[in-house]
Amino acid sequence: MAGSDYVNLPAAVHRMERALGNANYPGWPSNVVPVKYDRKSLSRAEIAVIKKVHRNMNKLIQCIRFVPFSSVPRAKSFLTIRKASEGNGKSATVFYPRGNAKEMEMVIKFYEVNDTSYNRMVLTHESLHTLGLGHTHMRSDRDQHIRLNDHNIKAEKKRQYQVCKSCNLHVLHDIPYDCGSIMHYRRCRYGVEPCDDPKFEPLDPNNCNVVDMNFEMSDSDIKSAQILNCNKEHWTHKNEKNRFTKKSSTKKRNRSLPQGASWITETKDTGKEEMTINIHFDD
Ligand SMILES: [Zn+2]
Numbered sequence: 001m002a003g004s005d006y007v008n009l010p011a012a013v014h015r016m017e018r019a020l021g022n023a024n025y026p027g028w029p030s031n032v033v034p035v036k037y038d039r040k041s042l043s044r045a046e047i048a049v050i051k052k053v054h055r056n057m058n059k060l061i062q063c064i065r066f067v068p069f070s071s072v073p074r075a076k077s078f079l080t081i082r083k084a085s086e087g088n089g090k091s092a093t094v095f096y097p098r099g100n101a102k103e104m105e106m107v108i109k110f111y112e113v114n115d116t117s118y119n120r121m122v123l124t125h126e127s128l129h130t131l132g133l134g135h136t137h138m139r140s141d142r143d144q145h146i147r148l149n150d151h152n153i154k155a156e157k158k159r160q161y162q163v164c165k166s167c168n169l170h171v172l173h174d175i176p177y178d179c180g181s182i183m184h185y186r187r188c189r190y191g192v193e194p195c196d197d198p199k200f201e202p203l204d205p206n207n208c209n210v211v212d213m214n215f216e217m218s219d220s221d222i223k224s225a226q227i228l229n230c231n232k233e234h235w236t237h238k239n240e241k242n243r244f245t246k247k248s249s250t251k252k253r254n255r256s257l258p259q260g261a262s263w264i265t266e267t268k269d270t271g272k273e274e275m276t277i278n279i280h281f282d283d
Pocket residue numbers: 125129135277278279280
């Protein structure tokens with residue numbers, strides 16, 4: 001793909017930072033997510049695991065492509081992935097670009113990025129955030145499906161359970177509430193059962209399993225990623241002055257591997273100048 005297709009993301013991206021699962025979020029230029037791997041913190045084997053996860057996502061979502069930055073060296077917007085082991089080694093965080101920055105960053109907090117189902121799950125979950133997906137359990141209709149145990153949610157974690165008012169994707173596109181979504185937290189942090197402080201319970205356990213881990217993207221996850229990144233108008237570069245014009249998607253484009261991407265959302269206010277997505281009950 002020609003490097004000239006890549007341009008700075010429009011300012012709209014920054015306005016969308018707090019929009020989880022919002023149907024109007026901007027996508028990645030040309031539906032391609034250029035990925036820089038931090039070779040100072042990641043070994044070749046660890047990078048191979050990340051690439052494996054992204055190849056699987058490319059295959060299943062079809063219209064988005066995570067690619068090594070080296071294959072699109074002129075890309076001006078990109079995702080950097082690095083490892084900074086800390087905490088209990090079970091989570092990862094996405095940082096959004098601020099101001100005119102064009103770099104999104106994913107920080108993996110594993111001690112080692114091994115090829116395990118848990119690690120692949122977290123990497124997939126985080127990568128879906130980079131495509132615009134939010135947390136399922138923050139949807140506006142979640143109280144019809146789960147009941148929060150507020151007393152078990154630490155004050156600093158309550159933001160992870162707030163209803164997302166701007167998440168309109170499921171409303172506009174009629175996406176059923178899916179407890180099997182890889183974007184839906186488990187009732188016990190890290191999914192370790194039993195636990196004495198479940199964060200929420202399903203109203204109908206027969207139709208909402210929030211105990212077993214969701215290691216793979218569900219159909220609703222894939223559909224959401226496709227809607228956010230494929231079946232929408234795309235911002236495309238018009239000229240070298242970074243002016244943008246909207247270009248309608250075409251059936252041909254959608255059939256032939258549209259590419260897409262977006263900047264995700266959902267956030268945790270750290271008091272710093274970044275937005276973070278803390279995943280999986282990071283204590
Ligand atoms: Zn998350």
